[in-house]
Amino acid sequence: MTETILKNGQVWLDGHLQTCDLLLENTKIKAIGQNLTSPAAKIIDVSNQLVAPGLVDLHVHLRDPGQTTKETIRTGSLAAAHGGFTTIGAMPNVTPVPDTAAQIATLVARNANEGVVHIKQYAPITKQRQAGALTDFAAMKAAGAFAVSNDGSGVQDAGSMYQALKAAQVNGLPLAAHVEEDKLLFGGVMNAGASAKRLGLPGIINAAETSQLARDLELAQQTGAHYHMCHVSTAESVRLIRQAKAAGIKVTCEVTPHHLLLSDDMIKGDDANFKMNPPLRSEQDRQALVAGLLDGTIDCIATDHAPHTAVEKQQGFLKSPFGIVGSETAFSLLYTHFVKENIFSLNQLLNWLSAKPAQIFGLKNTGYLGLGTVADIAVFDLNTATTIAPDTFLSKGHNSPFIGQSIFGTTTLTLVAGKVAYQKGGTTK
Amino acid sequence: MKVLANMPEFQSIVSMQDLDVAEVEQLISRAEDFKAGAQLKLTEPVYVSNLFFENSTRTHTSFEMAERKLGLTVINFDPQASSMSKGETLHDTALSLDAVGVNLLVVRHPQNDYYNELLGHADLSLGLINAGDGSGEHPSQSLLDMMTIAEQFGDFTGLRVAIIGDLTHSRVARSNMEILQRLGAELFFSGPKAWYSQEFAQYGTYLPIDDLVEKTDVMMLLRVQHERHPGEQAFDTQSYFERYGLTKERASRLPEQAIIMHPGPVNRNVELASDLVEGKQSRFVTQMQNGVYMRMAMLESVLRGNHLGGLV
Known part of the structure; x- marks a missing residue:
């Protein structure tokens, strides 16, 4: 003992x-x-x-297997622990994509053996995370997946999303959606607006996110599934989710620390450490995210920890991959900028980082302290x-x-x- | 009640831009009456809700104290525990508070110009006071600052006011420089040059702090929000203090009548030397005291503008 x-x-x-x-x-x-x-x-x-109770991060990229120069299950979980997170959700955009029950079972076992925190595993929504056939949600759940997500890409066709939400509802799995309409990207690498013009870079319009979100909310209504929107970034998304909640649709969502803290006018040069997907939006969008969190439209905060190597991130906005690390700085940044500045109470911040994410994903015995x-x-x-x-940093990524x-x-x-x-x-x- | 003839009446107060110089002076005068012990006798009950989306305890407490001193009934409202988390808009929340009988809202919200969602709607008959909108305005802070300056100098004409520090991110700086210019003060700016943009040039001149201290009547220091400058070099509080802060040495060169102001909370030994916060020339505590009386004056003007409380 x-x-x-x-x-x-x-x-x-x-x-x-x-x-x-x-x-x-x-x-x-x-x-x-x-x-x-x-x-x-x-x-x-x-x-x-x-x-505090160990923090809960519903959105992390561990890059393992297949992209282990960026991160591994071990380093990613150490980074999480360094940030005070004790439970994390690992996204399935690894190589190969774990789209069979056997692969998920292997990952779940590796997460338990190699991770220093509790790692919950997402299964992909579709085979190879591409348009077309769904994975077998029942088998994924039986193999240990706690939710499904194609994070990194949007589900492009409405038919697949409808089928996926039906299957998610039947199997009692939350579906975490990265919403992004590929046909509205037009090669963009940062938010469309004055800053993109100033830097001479192609922009991503808000509707790349909101048009697919609007579609998904109606499909969630139709199917009754638990639809969770990943990394909300626009004022219009907050409005759509507010309306959906009022209509009784079973929708939850998360926002990242960087979308709460930064806006595109803060990007001063061609520095890919400001490049992520969705991009940093306008100051008006940022304020709407803070308001959405404060009025309960946004349920929780998740990091979208996305490590890349220094070499990959040194290629500027046009060539670098999307994503920044977040596990190790989330709590301290939010505490410093929002709690010390009297915008959030400590109670609110801890709730959004522990009890609330655990509650919306039904994680038992997680996110609070108590006897036993x-x-x-x-x-x-x-x-x-x-x-x-x-x-x-304990993460391999310093981006x-x-x-x-x-x-x-x-x-x-x-x-x-x-x-x-x-x-x-x-x-x- | 000597002030009646001069008492301004507003349906709402959301921006300093809506107040003319005479109205600012009347509000200051009325706040001084309250400070001297004047009381308001309401003959009909008035119900006020404070909707503070941001956790700004100091402003919230000051408003609530002002409301209670005026005899208003405060209906607490917690946005987190409300049906807003079930998807209600700000407008619909205001509508339901209006419907149950709330007469007046005091709102602090993280989005600039949020009040456009509440003003000019035929279905809403509430009075509104903006207690801060995003990076926009904070009228009660501006007015309590003007009151504090007026107490010391009486008149603003030709007064030399220096606004020093994080100009870029300060709603205090924006609101104050605009009203100070209209009131006839001469403005100067100091702090890191990178934080002084063209936007400020139309209001006043940039000078290093060492060239300012000997000829300034009001040193208005701003809280440095160093975390809001991502991508800039690591922020070194010690070197900021040495280069831009009000050190004891610099303070010793201030004219005798000069005052030091700060909207709080103070970063001691960053914006100004810790000993100066409680010093003879500091008005830090006076500002907080005046805040309650100025908010009483603002609330009264909105009560009158909405014919509330049976005031005649």
Whole structure:
């Protein structure tokens, strides 16, 4: 039996901060209270630090198998732990695409063996993530998939999406949709607008996202499936989802930290660390995303952690792949920019990063702290400013537009089922 | 009630642009009355809801204090716990609050010009005060700043006001420079040159802080939001303080009558030396106190504009 006491932390319990101790026994929280003692317990002093439930990130790219120069199950999960995440959802746009039950079963087993956090596996919606035949959702679920997604590409034809939503409904699987109408891309690499003109780069219009979203919301209504929109980026998407929720359609959605923090007018040059899909939109869109989160239209925050190699990202906007890393900076950036600036409360932020994503995807025993719950715990230092530096990243990817920024709220300790998954100063690749 | 003849009446207050110089002066005068102990006697109940989408505790608390001092009944409203999370629009939320009998809304919202969704709709009969919209305006902050300056100097004509720091991201800077110019003040800007754009040139001149301190009446320091400058070099608070901040040495060269203002929260030893925050020339605490009285004056003018509370 292993016992640990987290001593004197600011513990987030039932939506409030309390100064108390947590006694962990093996994988679970055994006691919560003042001055807890146990003769054999290892004591970790977390005075003046925030003790939160391990964070939940529904949207991560682990690149494994097939793209392991970018990331692996091991490095991606270490990066997640470094950011305080203890449960992540892994997207299936890896090579080869795991579109059979056997491949999903293999990945689920590898996730459990090689990952240092809980890794939930998405199965692809269609074979090879291309237009045409669906994967076998029932078999995918039986093999351990927790949801389906073709993330990285939109499902281009309405027929496939309709069939997929019907199958998702029958099998009780959420369908996480990357909405992007290929025919409306016109070779764009960043948001269409004044900044794209200034930089002389082809733009992506908002309707590339919203036209497919509008289609999908009606298909979700028709089928009754749980439709989850990935990385909302436009004001019009927020409006469409608000209307859909009012109409009783079973829709949820996520927004990324970078779409909450950045807008296209902040792109000063041809720097591909500002290139991602969907692109950074206008300041007006950014404000609508913040408003959508605050009024409950947007359910939660997810990172879309998308590592690439430095060589790939050095090719400028036109040639570089889309995507930035996010696991290791999400909480601290959002804490620094929104909670310290009095726009979000700490309670709201923790909710959007833990309880809420767990709840909408039906992840049991995840995203809150309580007696007898699994000891998935993240500890953050809210009082010390540090600088975001790539040499502290555990991800293989260093492609972040936030490098050099001063932030509060770095992770000091992450426990997954009672075991140390990250400890400041003590975790290496 | 000596002020009645001069008391402005508004159906709503959403932007400083809507207020003329005389109205600003009347609001300041009325806020000073409240500060001196004036009271308002409502003969009919008035119900107000504060819709704070952003978690801005300080402004929220100040408005609620002003409302309670005026005898308004405050109906709490939490956007997170409301049916907005079930897809209700801002307009429809206002409609339902109106329907149950709320008379007045005070709204803080992250989107610029959100109030266009609420104004000019025949189905809404609520008074509205904008407590901050995105990177747009924050009229009550501007007005409490004007009140604080007026208390010290009486008149704005020829007053030398320096606005220093993160001009790009400050709604305080935008609202204040516009009204200060109209009131007749002479404006100067300082801080990192990169943050001073053409937009500011029509209002005033850029000068390094060392060239400003000896001839400035009002030092208006802005909170540095260093995180809002992605892609720029790592922000070094120490070197910012040395190059652009109000150090004790610089403060010692200020004219005797000069005052130091800051909208808060202060980054101590970044925008100004920690000791100066509580110093003799600082008006940091006065600004917060004046905020309550100015908000009372604003609320009263909107009550009158909507014929609420039985005020005559």
